[in-house]
Amino acid sequence: MLYYVVRRVGVAVGLVWFVATFVFLAIHLVPGDPAELLLSQGGVAPDPAAVTDLRERLGLDQPLLHQYAAYLTALVRGDLGTSLLDDHPVASEIALRLPRTLELIGTAALLALAVGLPAGTFAALRAGTASDRALSALAGIALSIPVFVLGTVAILVFAQKLRWVPAGGYVQFGRDPLQHLLVLAMPASTIAVGLAAIVFRMTRSSLLEVLGRDHVRAARARGIAPARIIMHHVVRNALTPVVTVLSLHLGSLLGGTVLVEYVFNWPGLSGYLVRAVELRDYPEVTGIVLVISILFVLLNLLVDLLYAVLDPRVRHA
Amino acid sequence: MLPTISRRVFVAGAAALPFLRIAQAQARTPGILTFGLSSYPPSIQPWANTGTVKLMIHRGLLSYDTKGALRPELAETWARDGSTAWLFKLRNAVFHNDEAVTSADVKWTLEQIAAEKSTAYFRSEMQGIDRIETPDQRTVRVVMKQPTATLSQWLASYHLPIISRKSDATQPIGAGPFVLKSQERGVALEVEAFPKYYRPGLPKLKGIRAIAYADENLRVAALQAGDVDLIEYVPWQSMETISNDPKLRLDATDGPFMYLLFNGTKPPFNDARARKAVAHAIKREDIVKAAFFGRGSPLTHLPIVDSSEFFNPELKEGWKYDLTLAKKLLADAGYPEGFRCSFLSTAQYGMHKDSAEVVQQNLAAIGIKAELNLPDWATRVTLGNRGQYDLAMGGTAADNNDPDGLANLIDGSLSPSYVRSFGVRVPKIEELLKAGRAEFDPAKRKTIYKEMESLAIAEAPVVGLAWRSQGYAMQRNVTGFKNLPGALSFNSGLTLEETAVG
Numbered sequence: 001m002l003y004y005v006v007r008r009v010g011v012a013v014g015l016v017w018f019v020a021t022f023v024f025l026a027i028h029l030v031p032g033d034p035a036e037l038l039l040s041q042g043g044v045a046p047d048p049a050a051v052t053d054l055r056e057r058l059g060l061d062q063p064l065l066h067q068y069a070a071y072l073t074a075l076v077r078g079d080l081g082t083s084l085l086d087d088h089p090v091a092s093e094i095a096l097r098l099p100r101t102l103e104l105i106g107t108a109a110l111l112a113l114a115v116g117l118p119a120g121t122f123a124a125l126r127a128g129t130a131s132d133r134a135l136s137a138l139a140g141i142a143l144s145i146p147v148f149v150l151g152t153v154a155i156l157v158f159a160q161k162l163r164w165v166p167a168g169g170y171v172q173f174g175r176d177p178l179q180h181l182l183v184l185a186m187p188a189s190t191i192a193v194g195l196a197a198i199v200f201r202m203t204r205s206s207l208l209e210v211l212g213r214d215h216v217r218a219a220r221a222r223g224i225a226p227a228r229i230i231m232h233h234v235v236r237n238a239l240t241p242v243v244t245v246l247s248l249h250l251g252s253l254l255g256g257t258v259l260v261e262y263v264f265n266w267p268g269l270s271g272y273l274v275r276a277v278e279l280r281d282y283p284e285v286t287g288i289v290l291v292i293s294i295l296f297v298l299l300n301l302l303v304d305l306l307y308a309v310l311d312p313r314v315r316h317a
Numbered sequence: 318m319l320p321t322i323s324r325r326v327f328v329a330g331a332a333a334l335p336f337l338r339i340a341q342a343q344a345r346t347p348g349i350l351t352f353g354l355s356s357y358p359p360s361i362q363p364w365a366n367t368g369t370v371k372l373m374i375h376r377g378l379l380s381y382d383t384k385g386a387l388r389p390e391l392a393e394t395w396a397r398d399g400s401t402a403w404l405f406k407l408r409n410a411v412f413h414n415d416e417a418v419t420s421a422d423v424k425w426t427l428e429q430i431a432a433e434k435s436t437a438y439f440r441s442e443m444q445g446i447d448r449i450e451t452p453d454q455r456t457v458r459v460v461m462k463q464p465t466a467t468l469s470q471w472l473a474s475y476h477l478p479i480i481s482r483k484s485d486a487t488q489p490i491g492a493g494p495f496v497l498k499s500q501e502r503g504v505a506l507e508v509e510a511f512p513k514y515y516r517p518g519l520p521k522l523k524g525i526r527a528i529a530y531a532d533e534n535l536r537v538a539a540l541q542a543g544d545v546d547l548i549e550y551v552p553w554q555s556m557e558t559i560s561n562d563p564k565l566r567l568d569a570t571d572g573p574f575m576y577l578l579f580n581g582t583k584p585p586f587n588d589a590r591a592r593k594a595v596a597h598a599i600k601r602e603d604i605v606k607a608a609f610f611g612r613g614s615p616l617t618h619l620p621i622v623d624s625s626e627f628f629n630p631e632l633k634e635g636w637k638y639d640l641t642l643a644k645k646l647l648a649d650a651g652y653p654e655g656f657r658c659s660f661l662s663t664a665q666y667g668m669h670k671d672s673a674e675v676v677q678q679n680l681a682a683i684g685i686k687a688e689l690n691l692p693d694w695a696t697r698v699t700l701g702n703r704g705q706y707d708l709a710m711g712g713t714a715a716d717n718n719d720p721d722g723l724a725n726l727i728d729g730s731l732s733p734s735y736v737r738s739f740g741v742r743v744p745k746i747e748e749l750l751k752a753g754r755a756e757f758d759p760a761k762r763k764t765i766y767k768e769m770e771s772l773a774i775a776e777a778p779v780v781g782l783a784w785r786s787q788g789y790a791m792q793r794n795v796t797g798f799k800n801l802p803g804a805l806s807f808n809s810g811l812t813l814e815e816t817a818v819g
Contacts, residue, residue, distance in 0.1 A: 030695075030696070031692070031695070031696040031699045031700065032693075032695030032696050032698065032699050033695075033698075033699055033702075036698060036699065036702060037695055037698060038359070039365060039436055039438075040698055040735070041359055041365065041366045043712065043713040043714070043736065044438055044713075044725075044736070045725055045731070045732075045734035045735070045736040045737065046436075046438065046734075047438075047440045047441045047732070048732040048733075049440070049441075050435065050436040050437070050440050051436075053433075053434045053435070053436060054436045057434070085359050085360055086359070086360040086362075087487075088502060093502065093503075096502075152534065155535065155538050156538070159538060159539075159542045159544075160538055160541050160542050163542055163543070166539070166542065166544045167535055167538040167539040167541075167542045167544050168530070168532075168535050168538070168539065169504075169528060169530075169539070169544070170504055172501075262531065262532050263532060263535065264535070265528075265529075265530050265531065265532065265535055267503050267504045271531075272503065275503070278665070278693065278694065278695060279359070279695070280695050
């Protein structure tokens with residue numbers, strides 16, 4: 001078991017190094033010069049001497065290999081560097097924004113489960129009926145509406161027409177808890193719509209599959225109450241694939257909520273990444289991608305180790 | 318026992334929801350203006366970057382009034398002193414640290430801007446200063462190396478605020494109407510009124526909360542929903558709706574413009590006739606319609622606004638749409654069948670992409686097959702600076718409404734830049750610009766710039782396409798805010814000191 005753990009951790013560290021190197025190279029090879037861009041804000045033509053001086057000050061005049069070595073050394077010390085724009089530490093900005101994105105995704109996941117699970121169970125139990133077909137059709141529609149369309153319509157209806165909620169933005173929880181939840185509601189619901197449809201579909205098909213198994217038939221034959229069969233023998237067995245699929249989607253949402261963050265002006269990690277790429281703020285781009293990929297790798301590592309605990313065959317493979 | 322809710326009660330409750338206005342959604346503090354910005358300022362470095370937030374916190378020696386004329390700020394009066402010197406008398410003003418604004422601060426500021434390793438926008442202009450004399454605390458004498466008529470225009474720019482010589486690199490101390498109170502990086506920033514601001518009774522507001530709304534549609538939605546009082550960069554497609562809304566007011570001016578740039582280091586555009594052929598082949602009304610929803614106007618001459626004293630009505634149609642002439646020019650240049658060329662624009666901004674597509678179609682009519690290259694903005698800037706294109710789309714505003722503000726675009730002696738054509742040099746234009754800068758007599762300046770414009774129309778170092786409307790929109794109860802005319806639109810933050818809400 002120890003050998004297995006050591007090997008898996010080794011692979012994880014290697015993966016992180018690979019991502020760090022790849023992101024570093026990729027962002028440096030893309031055309032666009034941060035010093036030039038920084039001094040060209042507002043469409044002005046900067047003095048080339050000023051650009052050269054800034055490049056020198058930011059260390060961008062060094063050979064790429066030097067920059068890479070400095071970057072890796074800092075990384076090993078846990079230092080993600082500072083923004084080229086205003087010297088703001090990248091790590092503290094990520095620490096500020098990552099929880100916001102996690103909050104958005106977490107709330108969306110809870111909403112999706114709250115709607116998708118009961119609806120999926122309901123549809124599976126009434127498979128083939130009109131209400132099942134109606135729910136499935138609804139899920140199809142929910143899946144096919146792009147989030148930016150949904151978000152824009154939600155803003156039009158709930159913020160502009162009904163004026164129930166602000167049109168977007170962010171308010172710190174400590175500043176005003178109610179307002180915080182109000183501005184969270186729309187973006188979280190927008191992400192939840194698509195997720196709920198996925199949960200619904202997975203629950204429905206997984207439940208149908210389990211419902212047809214022998215142990216369910218046997219339970220019925222033993223005269224166990226239908227509600228008890230559903231709760232104890234069907235849903236629990238059917239949940240595993242639902243949770244797997246949902247967690248995969250949540251993982252990809254970490255860097256993928258950009259459209260929702262943009263439409264609702266939610267200052268999370270995805271929007272920060274896009275802005276950093278636009279400005280070619282190298283330390284910010286590498287820092288954010290690295291943190292996201294470390295979260296991914298950690299998640300995978302955790303799952304792998306869990307499998308090993310659960311299933312002895314994995315350990316010896 | 319838990320109370321039970323009947324279905325009827327539930328339905329009645331749900332139906333009542335729309336009438337329960339959540340007061341928190343539009344919570345307001347009296348005297349505080351909520352301003353929807355188009356982006357969070359990249360940094361509040363006083364001598365670079367965009368202006369609106371800086372104009373809340375800082376003031377320079379001079380600025381502009383709502384008609385676009387120079388007005389005194391920290392300098393109470395200013396006058397020429399001999400052929401190369403300017404004399405500024407400072408008013409009784411204090412910085413945000415309560416210390417008086419003195420001639421030493423002005424000297425220190427200008428020297429910092431001109432210093433080696435400075436990254437200030439006006440670095441090279443300020444390097445034209447020979448010396449700065451400070452005979453007393455309130456008098457500054459700036460001696461230029463050469464006669465410079467445009468110094469007062471430069472000193473009015475929002476890129477040239479005067480800051481205290483006690484400022485450190487991260488904490489610039491200004492003397493503007495508002496003091497920076499807090500910053501939530503990337504989200505919002507707050508300023509509060511500076512009680513010792515030098516204009517009595519101003520600012521009228523207690524403070525401003527500026528929130529960045531990067532998505533233009535959300536910015537408009539936030540205004541319509543009442544979340545914000547004032548927004549900048551009103552998207553053209555929303556201008557109609559906003560003007561028709563009785564609760565809102567639109568203030569728009571034709572200031573920035575779109576134009577074409579050329580690579581003059583290689584054929585075909587090293588030939589002025591080929592450049593001029595392009596100028597006459599474009600139906601500019603289509604650009605105004607397609608990219609700006611009709612909110613702009615065709616630009617068939619150099620971008621000098623028609624309200625300017627330097628506007629030349631007889632040159633107004635200099636690059637008018639004329640297919641026959643375009644084809645003739647192309648044939649004269651040796652391309653009777655047209656040619657292929659690369660056309661650089663960007664997909665990141667709709668106006669750049671839409672304008673480029675119209676130009677591409679128009680050019681096809683005279684046989685020029687322009688292949689569009691639409692990278693992101695950062696790449697567009699780099700490719701532009703290196704001249705990796707034949708034809709390129711540009712969009713900007715002049716530094717000010719003085720024709721010298723156009724030097725940035727057409728002075729080929731300046732360093733290569735994505736805002737200028739690459740390697741297109743017209744020595745006579747360069748000479749005239751220099752002469753205009755050194756000439757103090759208004760009538761003579763007018764003649765110089767008229768000659769310069771007619772030469773530019775003949776040589777087409779760049780080609781004007783369209784003015785675009787630059788708009789601010791606000792709630793009806795916002796008063797005192799004014800969009801400054803023409804190129805000065807980006808200085809409109811100056812009027813925030815006069816702005817009141819409610």
